[in-house]
Amino acid sequence: MNFKNLKLNLSNKNKDLIPQILTVLFLILVVIYFTINAQSNMGNRGISFGFGFLSQESSFDITFSLIDYDGSHTYARAFLVGLLNTILVSAIGIFFATILGVTIGIARLSQNYLVAKSAEWYVEIFRNIPLILQIFFWYFAALRALPLTVDSINFYDISFLNVKGWYVPKFVWTNFSIFIYSIIFAFILIYFLAKYAQNQRDKFGKQIPTLYISILLIIGLPFLTFLIGGVSLSFEIPELTQLSKTVYVYRGGVSIIPELISLALALSMYTATFIAENVRAGILGVSKGQKEAAASIGLTKGQILKLVVMPQALRIIIPPTTNQYLNLTKNSSLAAAIAYPDIVLVFAGTALMQTGRAIEIISITMLTYLSLSLSISVFMNWYNKKMAIKEK
Amino acid sequence: MIKSIKTWILVGFASLLLVACGQGGGGAGSKKSKTLDNTKKAGFVKCGVSQGLPGFSNADEAGNWTGIDVDVCRAVAAAVLGDADKVKYTPLSAKERFTALTSGEIDVLARNTTWTLSRDADIGLTFVGVNFYDGQGFMVRKASGINSVNDFRDGISACTNTGTTTELNMRDFFNSKNIKYEPIAFEKADEVVQAYDAGRCDTYTTDKSGLAAQRTKLSNPDEHKVLPETISKEPLGPVVRQGDSVWEDIVRWSLNTMIEAEEYGVNSSNASSLKDSDNPAIKRLVGAEGELGAAFGLDNDWSLRIIEQVGNYGESYKKHIADTGILPNRGPNELWTKGGILYVPPAR
Numbered sequence: 164m165n166f167k168n169l170k171l172n173l174s175n176k177n178k179d180l181i182p183q184i185l186t187v188l189f190l191i192l193v194v195i196y197f198t199i200n201a202q203s204n205m206g207n208r209g210i211s212f213g214f215g216f217l218s219q220e221s222s223f224d225i226t227f228s229l230i231d232y233d234g235s236h237t238y239a240r241a242f243l244v245g246l247l248n249t250i251l252v253s254a255i256g257i258f259f260a261t262i263l264g265v266t267i268g269i270a271r272l273s274q275n276y277l278v279a280k281s282a283e284w285y286v287e288i289f290r291n292i293p294l295i296l297q298i299f300f301w302y303f304a305a306l307r308a309l310p311l312t313v314d315s316i317n318f319y320d321i322s323f324l325n326v327k328g329w330y331v332p333k334f335v336w337t338n339f340s341i342f343i344y345s346i347i348f349a350f351i352l353i354y355f356l357a358k359y360a361q362n363q364r365d366k367f368g369k370q371i372p373t374l375y376i377s378i379l380l381i382i383g384l385p386f387l388t389f390l391i392g393g394v395s396l397s398f399e400i401p402e403l404t405q406l407s408k409t410v411y412v413y414r415g416g417v418s419i420i421p422e423l424i425s426l427a428l429a430l431s432m433y434t435a436t437f438i439a440e441n442v443r444a445g446i447l448g449v450s451k452g453q454k455e456a457a458a459s460i461g462l463t464k465g466q467i468l469k470l471v472v473m474p475q476a477l478r479i480i481i482p483p484t485t486n487q488y489l490n491l492t493k494n495s496s497l498a499a500a501i502a503y504p505d506i507v508l509v510f511a512g513t514a515l516m517q518t519g520r521a522i523e524i525i526s527i528t529m530l531t532y533l534s535l536s537l538s539i540s541v542f543m544n545w546y547n548k549k550m551a552i553k554e555k
Numbered sequence: 556m557i558k559s560i561k562t563w564i565l566v567g568f569a570s571l572l573l574v575a576c577g578q579g580g581g582g583a584g585s586k587k588s589k590t591l592d593n594t595k596k597a598g599f600v601k602c603g604v605s606q607g608l609p610g611f612s613n614a615d616e617a618g619n620w621t622g623i624d625v626d627v628c629r630a631v632a633a634a635v636l637g638d639a640d641k642v643k644y645t646p647l648s649a650k651e652r653f654t655a656l657t658s659g660e661i662d663v664l665a666r667n668t669t670w671t672l673s674r675d676a677d678i679g680l681t682f683v684g685v686n687f688y689d690g691q692g693f694m695v696r697k698a699s700g701i702n703s704v705n706d707f708r709d710g711i712s713a714c715t716n717t718g719t720t721t722e723l724n725m726r727d728f729f730n731s732k733n734i735k736y737e738p739i740a741f742e743k744a745d746e747v748v749q750a751y752d753a754g755r756c757d758t759y760t761t762d763k764s765g766l767a768a769q770r771t772k773l774s775n776p777d778e779h780k781v782l783p784e785t786i787s788k789e790p791l792g793p794v795v796r797q798g799d800s801v802w803e804d805i806v807r808w809s810l811n812t813m814i815e816a817e818e819y820g821v822n823s824s825n826a827s828s829l830k831d832s833d834n835p836a837i838k839r840l841v842g843a844e845g846e847l848g849a850a851f852g853l854d855n856d857w858s859l860r861i862i863e864q865v866g867n868y869g870e871s872y873k874k875h876i877a878d879t880g881i882l883p884n885r886g887p888n889e890l891w892t893k894g895g896i897l898y899v900p901p902a903r
């Protein structure tokens with residue numbers, strides 16, 4: 164604590180406060196001015212302001228939806244469909260970007276010349292091409308390269324890939340809730356196991372193979388429900404149906420549309436390059452002495468990475484990676500270009516044009532992205548704090 | 556902490572104020588035309604057009620706009636400013652068009668826009684007439700064996716543009732036929748064409764004039780055909796802002812003049828020689844009789860200038876739509892006297 168500065172601040176408190184209040188007042192006046200201006204302009208042009216349209220029937224359909232939706236539902240429901248689709252593609256993108264990014268980042272530090280160079284080339288190529296071009300590339304290249312429905316690429320007669328999408332079997336469950344409970348129960352057990360293992364290690368220096376036991380639990384418990392819990396699973400396999408002379412379609416099963424695949428692919432491959440650089444920076448940021456010290460007390464290579472290097476590297480990696488997650492989520496709005504029905508295409512696109520409520524819809528969309536980004540930030544900040552150095 | 560609470564209280568008060576202010580506003584339109592005054596002052600007509608639709612509004616390499624929508628803008632410029640070339644074109648996407656008009660960025664929207672009740676009544680716009688009667692159709696591959704919309708079956712995928720009436724008509728159509736379909740809606744027409752060409756969808760649906768124009772962009776135009784059925788009414792016409800009735804009348808009657816001129820056989824080459832015609836209707840059209848222009852603050856030669864500089868509707872259609880091979884047949888866009896439905900109120 165620097166007491167000299169503190170004293171200075173206290174004596175100048177009032178002096179500091181006045182300009183701040185003035186600034187806030189000025190900002191408020193600016194906002195009021197613009198609002199009144201917009202209000203009177205809209206009034207003059209006979210445009211009303213209101214959110215009543217949200218409960219009207221949307222009367223347009225959407226290709227791909229996680230919840231039950233068709234044109235007889237409301238605009239609010241269409242908004243929800245778009246929001247869920249945005250969250251879906253962002254989540255998939257973040258998941259694969261992280262896996263790919265960490266792998267490439269570690270590969271760049273590999274002793275193997277070929278591996279390190281390939282990783283470097285990957286990063287340099289994919290981070291230097293504008294994302295929208297990559298999205299177009301994956302979408303139209305994929306569309307041109309994939310076969311028509313009738314000669315789909317066949318995976319063991321249960322899954323089919325063609326220009327209209329990737330058709331996979333649909334799971335048909337009985338007693339699905341018991342299965343879910345068993346997984347939740349497995350996670351609770353693993354949590355207590357981890358606590359117990361740490362306790363044992365701290366007190367007696369005993370190592371318990373938590374990883375293997377956890378894997379056993381997470382597979383074994385749900386498996387048990389099949390044997391004794393009355394849970395069963397069958398598959399609905401997509402079936403080729405002819406619609407006309409040359410038009411075929413797969414019915415049944417689940418269809419993953421090519422728009423989702425190419426968007427998720429482009430987003431994760433692009434963002435992975437930045438995450439890879441963060442990971443590389445993080446690992447290089449841990450001083451060599453740490454690794455040597457860990458090696459000198461007899462830890463294995465894997466243990467050094469897991470117990471010594473990664474916990475320290477994570478502190479460097481997490482904050483910039485949070486930025487990348489936020490970027491990925493916001494970049495997913497480019498979906499509109501390739502007809503993936505995200506919130507921008509569905510709500511700020513179709514709904515805006517059908518209703519003409521530009522100001523209302525754009526503000527809702529902006530608020531939505533803001534909340535999405537803030538939620539990711541809050542989560543990542545929590546994780547960052549958890550990983551930060553805890554001084555005792 | 557206390558400081559931040561104070562800030563929040565202030566922000567809270569500000570929002571309350573904003574809500575309170577929000578209740579006011581709303582004024583009646585003035586009798587004089589602000590748009591006309593501004594246009595005369597600026598020296599050009601601010602006109603919103605498409606981003607490139609052959610036949611309607613399309614720019615060549617030199618940046619010259621042509622098309623039947625463009626001719627509406629040119630007619631207004633000829634009437635108001637005396638020179639059909641004094642137009643500033645703003646290319647707009649389907650999404651931007653209405654906002655551009657209501658915000659005042661443009662004063663006339665001539666962008667193949669369908670006249671519907673909700674657009675006319677709800678969002679501060681006024682449609683002034685119809686310059687092209689269109690209808691939505693479907694394009695399919697010839698080899699597909701689909702010869703009519705009755706051959707569509709559950710699971711068919713249809714590509715189209717977002718934010719157009721097309722998306723809504725498509726739903727109405729498939730629902731009425733009880734067919735489950737997969738709608739794939741793109742923001743730009745070029746991507747729709749590419750996706751359809753790649754086989755992503757079995758059919759491409761939009762206005763028939765649009766299908767005819769877009770078909771030329773496919774890799775093998777001859778392998779595709781437009782189905783005979785028309786599933787909707789798409790009256791396309793120019794739009795103005797609500798609240799300036801004088802300006803609205805100027806745009807409406809500029810369009811009507813072009814159609815009326817064709818009806819009476821007045822065209823760009825014979826207009827000035829018809830000043831001493833025996834037919835009073837023709838004399839009114841070329842400004843030799845009556846004081847029609849005074850009604851909206853223009854001189855009496857306003858309609859003569861439209862016909863001389865832009866031509867009548869038939870000339871415009873022939874030049875932009877028929878001779879370019881988009882739709883050689885005028886169909887419903889023929890005059891009512893020749894079996895079509897083009898019928899405008901008399902200019903008198």
